[in-house]
Amino acid sequence: MAARRVAIIGAGASGLCALKCCLDEGLVPTCFERSGDIGGLWRFEEHPEEGRASIYRSVIINTSKEMMCFSDFPIPEDFPNYMHNSKIMEYFRMYAQHFDLLRHIRFRVRLLLPLPRRLCEGGGEPDPPLQIHVPPWPGEADAGFHRPHPASGCHHAHL
Numbered sequence: 001m002a003a004r005r006v007a008i009i010g011a012g013a014s015g016l017c018a019l020k021c022c023l024d025e026g027l028v029p030t031c032f033e034r035s036g037d038i039g040g041l042w043r044f045e046e047h048p049e050e051g052r053a054s055i056y057r058s059v060i061i062n063t064s065k066e067m068m069c070f071s072d073f074p075i076p077e078d079f080p081n082y083m084h085n086s087k088i089m090e091y092f093r094m095y096a097q098h099f100d101l102l103r104h105i106r107f108r109v110r111l112l113l114p115l116p117r118r119l120c121e122g123g124g125e126p127d128p129p130l131q132i133h134v135p136p137w138p139g140e141a142d143a144g145f146h147r148p149h150p151a152s153g154c155h156h157a158h159l
C-alpha cells in the first residue's frame with residue numbers, strides 16, 4: 001500500500017512535534033507554514049506578519065523546562081528552568097535540526113481547509129478522507145494528501 005501522506009498545518013511547537021511523530025510512524029508528512037520560519041507564537045518579531053500572533057520581546061514562559069520539553073528531546077541542562085522566548089526558539093531550532101525536520105516544511109504556504117462536515121453539522125458519520133491538493137514542488141508529480149493535521153494554534157487569524 002502506498003505510504004499515507006499527511007498535511008500538517010503550522011510549524012509551531014505542535015506542528016514540529018506532529019511532523020516528527022508522523023516520520024516515526026512511517027507516514028509521509030509535509031508541514032505547511034504560512035510564515036517564513038518555524039516557532040509559531042514563540043518567534044518574536046517587532047512586526048509579525050498580518051494575522052500571526054507573536055509574544056512580546058520580554059516574555060518568559062510560565063511552564064518549567066521539565067514540564068514543557070518534547071519527551072524524546074530534553075532541554076539542555078544549562079538552559080534556565082523558565083526560559084526567555086529566545087531560548088525557546090533556540091530549543092525548537094535544535095529539535096528541528098536534530099530530527100531533520102526542515103526539509104519537510106513548505107514555508108510561506110497558507111493552507112485553507114474546509115471544515116469537516118461533522119464539526120459543522122454536529123455528530124453523524126465520520127467524513128470520508130479529505131483530499132487536499134496543493135501545487136506540487138519542483139520534481140514532485142502529485143501533491144495530494146490523505147489526511148490534514150491542523151497545528152495552526154489558537155491565537156491567530158487562521159484557517
Ligand SMILES: Cc1cc2nc3c(=O)[nH]c(=O)nc-3n(C[C@H](O)[C@H](O)[C@H](O)COP(=O)(O)OP(=O)(O)OC[C@H]3O[C@@H](n4cnc5c(N)ncnc54)[C@H](O)[C@@H]3O)c2cc1C
Nearest residue numbers: 010012013014033034040041061062110111152153158159
Ligand atoms: C501571550 C501568550 C503567552 C503564552 N504563554 C505560554 C506559556 O508561558 N506557557 C505555555 O505552555 N503556553 C503559553 N502560551 C500558549 C501557546 O499557544 C503555546 O505555548 C504554543 O505556542 C502552541 O503551539 P502551537 O504550535 O499549537 O501554535 P502556534 O505557536 O500558535 O503555531 C501555529 C503556527 O501555525 C501557522 N499557521 C496558522 N494558520 C495557518 C494556515 N492556515 N496555513 C499554514 N500555517 C498556518 C502560524 O503561522 C504558526 O506558525 C501562550 C500564548 C500566548 C498568546
